[in-house]
Amino acid sequence: MIFLFPVSEELKRRLQQVNRSLKEFYSLSTFDKQKIRQRLAEIGHLRKIPKWSSGQIREWLKEKTLVGVDGSVNSISGDQVRTLSIFQALAKGLKKQEEKWAADVYTPLLEERGHREKGQAARDARERGKILSELELKVAQEAVQAWSPKVVMMDGSLAHFFIDHPDEWAQLVRLAEQQKVILIGIAEEIQSYRLVDEFFPEYPYWSDRELFYGVLEEGEIFEWEDWGVAGSGLWKMVMRTSRNPQPIGLDGLVSQQDERFQLAGFIYALTPERGRGIPYWLDIVDRQVRVTNPLVQTMVEQYIDPEIRYRLLQLKREERTL
Numbered sequence: 001m002i003f004l005f006p007v008s009e010e011l012k013r014r015l016q017q018v019n020r021s022l023k024e025f026y027s028l029s030t031f032d033k034q035k036i037r038q039r040l041a042e043i044g045h046l047r048k049i050p051k052w053s054s055g056q057i058r059e060w061l062k063e064k065t066l067v068g069v070d071g072s073v074n075s076i077s078g079d080q081v082r083t084l085s086i087f088q089a090l091a092k093g094l095k096k097q098e099e100k101w102a103a104d105v106y107t108p109l110l111e112e113r114g115h116r117e118k119g120q121a122a123r124d125a126r127e128r129g130k131i132l133s134e135l136e137l138k139v140a141q142e143a144v145q146a147w148s149p150k151v152v153m154m155d156g157s158l159a160h161f162f163i164d165h166p167d168e169w170a171q172l173v174r175l176a177e178q179q180k181v182i183l184i185g186i187a188e189e190i191q192s193y194r195l196v197d198e199f200f201p202e203y204p205y206w207s208d209r210e211l212f213y214g215v216l217e218e219g220e221i222f223e224w225e226d227w228g229v230a231g232s233g234l235w236k237m238v239m240r241t242s243r244n245p246q247p248i249g250l251d252g253l254v255s256q257q258d259e260r261f262q263l264a265g266f267i268y269a270l271t272p273e274r275g276r277g278i279p280y281w282l283d284i285v286d287r288q289v290r291v292t293n294p295l296v297q298t299m300v301e302q303y304i305d306p307e308i309r310y311r312l313l314q315l316k317r318e319e320r321t322l
Contacts, residue, residue, distance in 0.1 A: 026205055036200070036215050043199055044224035049239070049261060051219060052269035060266060064150035065093040068281045069140045071132045071155070074291040076300055081108050082313055085128055086296055089135035090289035091143035100142040102135040109312055130164045137161055137168045144172070144181050151182040151263070153282055158185035158251050159229045173233070173253060182256050184263050187249035188278055190238060194227065212247050216240040219268055239264055241271040248277045
């Protein structure tokens with residue numbers, strides 16, 4: 001392999017060593033797809049979902065719109081205190097002018113020094129996550145009120161809205177149920193461990209994500225009754241929606257669970273066959289709302305005074321020229 005930049009021989013050796021260790025630690029020699037499928041069928045339900053045609057999509061939506069909700073956060077480069085984070089959230093419908101935006105800014109520099117404690121970096125990260133989810137809830141509620149769409153697809157599991165902002169989440173749920181708007185969460189990554197921990201002790205270092213990799217067929221779902229967050233009022237399933245061997249997670253309101261198979265077929269139809277498994281509309285919203293590095297830099301340079309920027313935010317290493 002030819003490297004286009006200097007790399008030490010020691011680094012190459014260390015990477016090769018880590019590669020060997022990972023292969024041993026997460027051994028694939030014990031991976032048995034058929035055995036896993038058989039056990040999944042014993043504890044839950046495997047079901048093949050047909051992909052909808054464009055005519056079925058139109059018939060299901062009728063005159064109503066589809067809304068995708070996503071958010072993005074990015075920060076200027078700095079240490080854990082001397083940083084500034086910019087947030088955006090967007091609810092976007094299929095029809096022209098169907099957009100609801102929300103934004104916010106956060107910096108630890110405005111907190112009293114005495115409140116900065118050990119482990120504050122982790123707390124700041126959680127705070128950023130809560131700010132973003134609150135903005136996403138805000139635009140989702142505005143979209144439901146303004147357009148009464150057929151379905152609202154939200155990026156990520158709905159469970160984190162229930163956990164981070166239970167009151168605002170309850171308001172959105174009540175509004176959706178009143179207006180018969182279906183809510184669906186679409187998680188790109190499966191982050192649970194419960195199935196592996198309880199039913200697959202032969203894979204002690206795996207998560208449910210690794211367990212499902214390459215196991216489901218295209219258009220296939222898996223449901224398990226004991227999945228999900230207690231008291232959240234959510235159903236949950238895993239589905240493979242493209243050729244990508246990694247499935248996605250879906251969850252929705254228990255009060256709307258009779259619609260879940262229709263939702264699965266709808267989402268399957270909206271997902272590119274050769275894509276990463278996410279419906280194209282959510283990808284469109286993601287690209288539009290994304291807070292990129294150039295956007296952060298431009299906004300900070302335009303709206304933050306130079307003296308404040310250089311005194312509080314910009315680190316010396318950013319002035320390197322080589």
